[in-house]
Amino acid sequence: MVSPRPAVEALPAYRPGRNPADLAREIGVDRAIKLASNEVAFPPLPAVVQAVTAAAGETNRYPDNGAAVLTAALAERYGVDPGQIASGCGAVTLCQELAQAYSEPGTSIAFAWRSFEMYPLLARVAGARPVQVPLVPGRDGGPADTHDLDGLLAAIDDTTRLVFVCNPNNPTGTAVRRGELERFLDAVPATTLVVLDEAYREFVSDGDVPDGVELMRGRDNVAVLRTFSKAWGLAGLRVGYLIAEDPAVAEAVRKTHVPFSVSMLAQAAAVAALASEDEVRRRCAAVVAERARLTGELRERGLDVADSQANFVWLPVGEQAAPLAEALEARAVITRPFPGEGVRVTVGAPEEDDAFLAALDAVRDDVRVAVRPA
Template sequence: MVSARPAVAAMPAYRPGRNPADLAREIGVERAVKLASNEVAFPPLPAVLQAIATTAAETNRYPDNGATVLTAALAERYGVQPAQVAVGCGAVTVCQQLAQAYNDPGTSIAFAWRSFEMYPLLAQVAGARTQQVPLVPGSPGAAPDTHDLPALAAAIDGTTRLVFVCNPNNPTGTAVRRAELERFLDEVPAATLVVLDEAYREFVTDPDVPDGVELMRGRPNVAVLRTFSKAWGLAGLRVGYLLAEDPAVADAVRRTHVPFSVSTLAQAAAVAALASEDEVRARCAAVVAERARLTAELRRRGLAVADSQANFVWLPLGERTTDVAAALEARAVITRPFAGEGLRVTVGTPEEDDVFLGALDEVLTSEPAGAAGT
């Protein structure tokens, strides 16, 4: 019998957000609301649709393996050289390329926990160990939701090849500030690569949450990871990218790239999206305004919701998480539970969020007295 590597056989399957049409059919309703996957609710940008339509006639040919036009556009936007840019099939694939490029068995990857759920899986595939550093409360008496950068720095040892800092953090939405992040980067050994995972950067409004590209400059062991899947509205086309101060880092990522994995349509769409940045910024502003409203409504219901810098909010429900998520699904609302910890809720349209709040009110009123604020 042919068997997979033990590390692969033991891996849990990644669980994407549930399809709302499937849930609607299952429970016999006309429509379900999906607030689980941190997608933006807006349709694709007009320029993106035009670029896809124009490029569709070229799909009998392989894509540009080097994503030359997109790489040049990203280099111009961020003020770097094309050699400092690596493009991949979504940011998570770039994460996997990083693990393949820098980790051998016996090495390790360090990150906060809870954070992006793929980090430990990527280490497992690479045969590397994980160094998971628990989150700490961002405010006195709150649930753990914030990076403990001093502890993360202390966890780094001679085996640590990669450190991921998810800022803002997924799934808690919290972010670390400039001074503490600069101190952390200055402490990390030169032989360890720090990847600032900024998938939600476009939704940041706190001026003290730094732009990772600024902190990257002058630090050859720092790289920045971003994506077109969130603010740019291209989740279905899969385009992520890495910016590296040291071109050798981007080169290592490109060497582990699966050929032709960023499609012709995806490349054209990303270039068109970059050219529509004003529209993207307006959409992000609308998401931020709705985030503030949703946060205020949740707090009005007695829920301890931290300030989010992303396009989702985090409800630290502890042991109630799974039950609340199931009860919401029974009411045609899909959220993202992390068992025993909390519920991540994507900021949707005002109408979608009102549906969620109404369902949540029903769930909370059916719970034992005093449970809502825990």
């Protein structure tokens, strides 16, 4: 019998959010609501639909492996050289390519925990040791939900090749501010690459949460990850990108890139989305406003909800996470539980969030969701 590597065999399978159509059929309702995967509720941008339709007529050909048009558009947008950019099939693929480019057995990858669930899996696949640094409370008396940058710095040693800083953090939605992040970056050894994972950057409303691309400049061991899957509405097409101060970092990622993995349709859609930035900004502003409303409604119900800088909110309900998510699914609302820790709820359209709140009101007594004292 042929067996995979023990490290791979021991990996848990990635679990995406449930398909709402499947849940609707299962429980016998017309429609289920999915607030589990941090997608935006808006339909694709009109320019994206037009670009994808035009590109579909060329899909008998391979896509441009270097994504030259997209790379040039990104380089102009951020004021960098095209050689500083690498594209990939979503930001998670770039995380994997970074791990492959910089890690090997005997090295380590450090990151906060809980954070993006793929970090420890990608470390193990690359043969590296995952180093998890626990989150700390972001406010007095609050739950552990924020990066401990001092702890992360202390965890770096001679084996540490990569450090991931997810800002805003997934799944808690909290973000580290400019001063502490600058101090952290200045203290990290030059031989360790810091990757600022900014998948949710477009939803940041706190002016003291820095733009990673600004902090990257002048720091050769810093790279930034962004994605078109969230704010830009291209989750179904999968395209992300990396910007590195040192072009050698982007070149290393391109060397581990799976050829042609960013499809022709994805490249065309991303270019069209960038040209529609004004509309994207309006959509993000609507998400931020709805996030504030949803946060206020949850706090009125006594739930301890931190200020989120992403397009989701975090319910730190501990051991009730799995029962709560299961009870909500029984009422046709899909959320993302992290058993023993909390439930992540995507900010949806107002009517979707109202349905979630109604379902929460209906089940919370049965599930015994803890509330914060008034």
